[in-house]
Amino acid sequence: MEYSPSCMKESLPAPVIPKKTVYRLSIYQRCLQRLIENDVNTVSSESLAGVAGVKPTQLRKDLAHFGHFGTRGLGYNVNTLVEMIRDALGRNRLQPVVLVGAGNLGSALLRYSGFQKEGFEILAAFDIAARRGDPKVDGVPVIPQEEMMGFVNKNDVRMAILAVPVSAAQDVVDQLIDAGVQAILNFSPTVVDVPDHVMVKNVDLAVELENLSYFVRN
Numbered sequence: 001m002e003y004s005p006s007c008m009k010e011s012l013p014a015p016v017i018p019k020k021t022v023y024r025l026s027i028y029q030r031c032l033q034r035l036i037e038n039d040v041n042t043v044s045s046e047s048l049a050g051v052a053g054v055k056p057t058q059l060r061k062d063l064a065h066f067g068h069f070g071t072r073g074l075g076y077n078v079n080t081l082v083e084m085i086r087d088a089l090g091r092n093r094l095q096p097v098v099l100v101g102a103g104n105l106g107s108a109l110l111r112y113s114g115f116q117k118e119g120f121e122i123l124a125a126f127d128i129a130a131r132r133g134d135p136k137v138d139g140v141p142v143i144p145q146e147e148m149m150g151f152v153n154k155n156d157v158r159m160a161i162l163a164v165p166v167s168a169a170q171d172v173v174d175q176l177i178d179a180g181v182q183a184i185l186n187f188s189p190t191v192v193d194v195p196d197h198v199m200v201k202n203v204d205l206a207v208e209l210e211n212l213s214y215f216v217r218n
Helices: 005-011 019-037 044-054 054-066 078-089 104-108 147-156 164-181 205-213
Strands: 094-099 120-127 143-144 160-163 182-184 197-204
Touching: 005 078, 005 160, 019 044, 019 054, 019 078, 044 054, 054 078, 094 104, 094 147, 104 120, 120 147, 147 164, 164 182
Parallel strands: 094 120, 094 160, 120 143, 160 182, 182 197
Antiparallel strands: none
16 A cells, blocks of 8 residues: 555654654655656665665664555655655754854855755844844844844744854853754854753764864875
8 A cells, every 4th residue: 555644644643763763864855855856756765775875674664663654566655755754854844943153154054055955944143243234144134142042932943053162152052942942053163061852963073074084095
């Protein structure tokens, strides 16, 4: 029987998904999007696992969190699978995000067009040096940081990008959490303390380069 997304929503409760599975779902989503762009309607678990860089058994285990579906011998319907993953990741609507720290790195992130393409809308950026009436960066208003908590609370923002100096990181994170933020993408090169209900993903560019340098041979 062909899988129906409406059937899943009516009969299955929201699954509790392990963090590593959530990460892989995002990878599957990008692979599936490329299939759609190439007018591919169905894909086998072996083919999808191959382009995603995982074993077919791992892919099937990840998707099993949502029940058993697909057509034996044909594989998964690509559009159906995209909708299922999008719904699981909370991407069935634009997810509002704020960015804190509009310096060189923060401004570069504001100019990155991929966020909205993937379902994330940066509503505003905040910076300690910003002044009311400052020009927008790629259409995103840059607002004085003292207005951050009120803005986050008023607009029901649950996600934030952090690109502030190390010395300011923990204080900004505390304010974001007090305002209701539950997930933070941290580009500040430091570890911040958060309560258990808040998820932090650290992106330290220098560490990533250091790791890559191991594979460079003279």
